[in-house]
Amino acid sequence: MTKRFWNLFKVSPIVLAATFFVANSALAAEVNEQVTNVGQLSETQESNEMSQVTSVSQFSDVQPTDWAFQALQSLVERYGCIAGYPNSTYRGNRALTRYEFAAGLNACLDRVNELIATATADLVSKQDLATLQRLQEEYSAELATLRGRVDGLEARTSELEANQFSTTTKLVGEAIFNVSQAFGDTRALPSGSAAPRSDLNSNTTFGDRVRLNLLSSFTGKDQLQVRLTAGNIISNAGVIGNAGVTGTGTNETRLGFDVGAPADNSLSIDKINYAFNFSDAIRVKVDASGGELWENTYNFNPDFSSSARGAISRYGRFSPIYRQGASGAGLTVSFNPNGPISLTGAYLAGNNTATSSAGNPADTNGLFDGDSTIFGQLSFKPNKAFNIGLSYARTYQIDPTRGGSGLFKGTGSAFANQPFGATRTDSNNYGVQVNFQPSSKLTVGGWAGYTVADALDDSGRDADIFYWAATLGIKDFGREGNLLGLIFGQPPKVTDGNGGIVEESGTTYHAEALYRFQVSDNIAVTPGLLVIFNPENNNDNDTQYVGTLRTTFTF
Template sequence: MKKVSLNLAGSLGLLSVIGAVAASPTFAETTTVSQINQTMSNDPVAQNVTSVSQLSDVKPTDWAFTALQSLVERYGCIAGYPDRTFRGKQATSRYEFAAGLNACLDKINEIISAGLADKVSKEDLATLKKLQEEFAAELATLRGRVDALDAKVTKLEAQQFSTTTKLTGEAIMAVTGASGNALAPTNTNVFVTSRVRLNLNTSFTGSDLLLTRLEVGNGGTSIPTAFGAGSTIQNASSVNNSSNIGFGTYGQDYAGLTAGSTFTLAKLRYDFNIGNDARVSIGPVMHAYDHIDVNTYANNEAYDFSSTFFINNPLHVLINGQNGGAGAAFDWNIAKSAFTLRGLYLAGNGNQPAAATGVNRGLFGDPYQATAELEFAPKNADGDKPFAIKLLYTNGAVNNATINSGGVNVEWKFAKGAALFGRYGFGTIDNRGVAISTVPSFTSGLFTGGATSTDTSLSPQTWMFGFAFPDLFKEGALAGIAVGQPLITSAIGNATQTNLELFYNFPVSSNIRITPDVQFVFNPNNVSGSTIFVGTLRTVFSF
């Protein structure tokens, strides 16, 4: 149990003058049991001291210096704050005083039990006896609470899952109604999707983390697939690379899990610190969105936007399947400044050494991505980072196409309850001499009537912009609205697909959140005059 004796007023000194403290004007006499419980739970952990000189705010000229010196060096029952201060002028309550007295009683009992009773003066023992009688009720309350805490700790230790591992989880259940079609109107469809994640968070040193995630869903069909607007590159079974480069840009991130109703190893990585400023992650199942292109208001399908497009930049999160990829990442805050440098390498088929269907696999084969990110995020007077801008560069390959892209990710909380955010990406997709119009990856509606038989590369752009409203109507809630265009390139002619999404996420309790979410996709796959509407009621349980 942490010592609370550090909270005693400056008049707490030699046991012979402790009684004077109780009579001092700064001594509260009306403290309740609930107040002492709160005091004991909120106080910082005491800093043990062996010499009064270790208390930086105690001077030899202080009137209680000799008394403190005796208690610290003779009895060892006075502790300081973590910053090595005693704060002797701070007022104290009867319960705080009793806690300090209890610490001294325990220490003196240790001395007597060790056969060193002669080290305790008769005057001190007489004072202790008098104070024990005066504070009998408070001491009984404190000791009863300690006994209760000890019993709880013993029970928790006996029932805990592991001394090194903590189990957390998340379950998403969503009811979705959608209508429209990329090519022609269709009837409204209502369907249910779900996903469950179980995370085993293991730490061996206290600062490291071995993250193991098991994931399962009901295998619901993704929205683009249901409406004939999905790119085949998302589910190209021949190379098993699930990528954003197909621009399946309004599917729900938690729908259409390839594992269906079978639990899948969806994350396995180890994070550890190097020095005080850098952290490294390495593992066989990692995801780019954990390490780069992160945005406070548009990055979590369980908390904010549902669609893949608004969660990440499709030109910078190339490896985006449920199983992610094998690789490594680092996060380096440069000299504790406002600048942070990040790096990431992932291979989607890192677990498959052999080549297949003309595509090289393995740790350095297709698909892969290598991304560098530089962030500037200065702290304000409160230590927060309301503004952040990230510059990104990505080199990668998907389905024998080479991708080089740059981008920017920005967020700015410009008021207490309002923030703006956005992403922009640009680059090239080189199909290595093969006409794009002949490759299914890029002909799933995207290039109808646009791409010619001689086009072998693209120069796409992508952008999104939105506003977020933290704590709207309720503390812990978040509302957001965003608009953007997933793919703009002259090779497809009239690039008019525009996505609009709105959501309001509010907590029902600390473990349950509900989110109404609405999407409008205008001119999906750049087919003018068509609109897809998607309405979702999402419930998330966390534990």
């Protein structure tokens, strides 16, 4: 059928346009993916950009021995209505998309209009009419089959519309089953601690985390997200500094998908937001609860940022600068997010019941009087292979010890998160992130960050904090869809200070290896090992290990 189809292209543009119409009718039934957001639309358009050619020799992947060479030559050189990709390829063996069909049809119609205007061709000849009749006869069986399929699709569509959950809302689910255990000789103690050491007592655990996302769109370019979460995966840290308590004694061993508190599988709504396009170049997102910078802006670590499919550790997911303002309420604006240069600005206020709340009108709460973060990021992406970002966040916290979060929401050593204890704290956070893809299978990335924190109690105390990491991702390793990942870096560490704040005595190094095995489109199994050298930036602490087996179901 395919060869018959292309051999008929040695006719006039009128016949060609009719043939394209027949082809598109079949394609419409086969390919009708719904674009649910602007990012998907832009990505699809970018991957299908085509340019007009004037000679078939301009196609680097078309040879005179190809069975459709003469048909392509006629279409290109006689009618000028075949386009190729910017890299001078035709890709004749891949499926035709609706974008490509539209481009080809438009080119042919333009050619028809040109012939009509210049009267340089006999638009409809007897030969053309005969060809059209032959085309109709040869495709009669296919057209009859297509009509039957369309009728069947219409019936199924009517049934789905009558019984669908909602005309505006989709349910997207995710469930994690995880087996994990931490190993080591003793629990970690903070740098300079004089407390007696205790054994690291940790049992093998089996836990879960479930998320249900209700995603609603009212215009096709907006999205309302309501997320429900439940789980029982408890942090490996235990209670930092308490001898005899089960756990590693450091947040540096936390998994990237533990649920914090409460960890009793109680269901809660932990995220509500609404995103829309203010114009073609501006995207606005309003978070009522659960706002997170790593989701609101590009975090330069796409292979590992997901808690369900990426890194197994908390630190390995992305730079800690994106944890500023976590779980907050506020506004994020992205300018030209699909161009080579993009800008993101955000304001998030604390919205955690353990700290100040943007929804609480009491003193030291509310949208502007409680914990808050002002964030900005400049991203430069000259091509798909390389992109770099510069980020800045100014964060104010009334009490960094409330909720156990601290400057980096529990990522890094306890001293780096809370250098001044419960004192009101201001911090200026600077970050640089890089992502490089030399091929479609290989991704190299990393980040570095520097924070200057000031105690707001007239004591003159301040602390300088530094961190960095490098990542390597190898896609389709062993099988299509699989991912081999390696992460190495230094979590946040106090490197200098004033007013009694001194550098931590040692340096923690974070090493992580994981292998995500894609069992099916909806099931992934990820074994991983996390190794923490000198936990809590204390060279006297023993090395700690965390082994885990994560299974992720998506539906």
